[in-house]
Amino acid sequence: MKKFLLYFLLLSAPYAVHAQFDKLKDSVVQFYGVIMTADSLKAIPAVSVVVKGRNQGTFSNDQGVFSMVVLKGDEIEFTSVGYKPVLYKIQDTVRDNQISVIQLLVVDAQYLPATVIAARPTREQFERDFINTKVPDDNIEIARQNNDAAKRRILSRSLPANSAEAASTFLRQSAQRYYYNGQAPPQNIFNPLAWADFIQAWKRGDFRNN
Structure with a gap:
């Protein structure tokens, strides 16, 4: 009986590993796109594209293009100096393993107090x-x-x-x-x-x- 169980486990192990591999492969998504300004549709370089909660990310190139591998259900955060951060959610119900986006960033206007420059006193x-x-x-x-x-x-x-x-x-x-x-x-x-x-x-x- 023990030999039969051992033989059965050895035969079923490749199928279990294959099933886990297929599940992992189905959850992997190639996430790519271009990042542009919302007002003038200009490419934004050096934008940080990071998976929230995980030490994984990339940057956009000079044309604002980025590409990275993520998992279904991940939250992607786009941040850049001078722009408001944006959070993008990869839905679990996505069927394709490739997602392309055109992400627009809005300028984060911050007004500094006025500085009065006076002449040097005599x-x-x-x-x-x-x-x-x-x-x-x-x-x-x-x-x-x-x-x-x-x-x-x-x-x-x-x-x-x-x-x-x-x-x-x-x-x-x-x-x-x-x-x-x-x-x-x-x-x-x-x-x-x-x-x-x-x-x-x-x-x-x-x-x-x-």
Whole structure:
């Protein structure tokens, strides 16, 4: 029995190899054609014709003609600098083993921003622009400006009171309230010292909106 099976396999092997060869031969396609511009129908040389997903391809010659062997079901990509890429699909239902195409490529227009070319500035113009150029302040200059008296007053009004200042203010208000407990507190509108403090604060700009 084993000898019979071995003999049968030896006899059927050439037929299996032949069937696989016929199947592979039927799937091979000679793909060729010419690549031209879509607007003027001029031949485009050096166009890359590559099978997508497989390291296989070719280039078009000076007349835009190309030729390569592909398989049914392959996707062929045409790419060239200055043109939009095109993808061509080899259908599985193709009966012939040769396919010829006239592939048109559309120009990929890309507009660059306008460049203004100006004359070289004179020495006087360079010196004027160099002097009037605003140089940003460094950390030392920023620290010096923050230590200015007017700047410190502005910053002090925006800072919240710490615990010692809050406690001191609360104690002063409580002492004043207890001092005038049971009687009306005096009105500072008739106090010349209060008016003097108000005038000084007005001159300093304490009531100015920032």
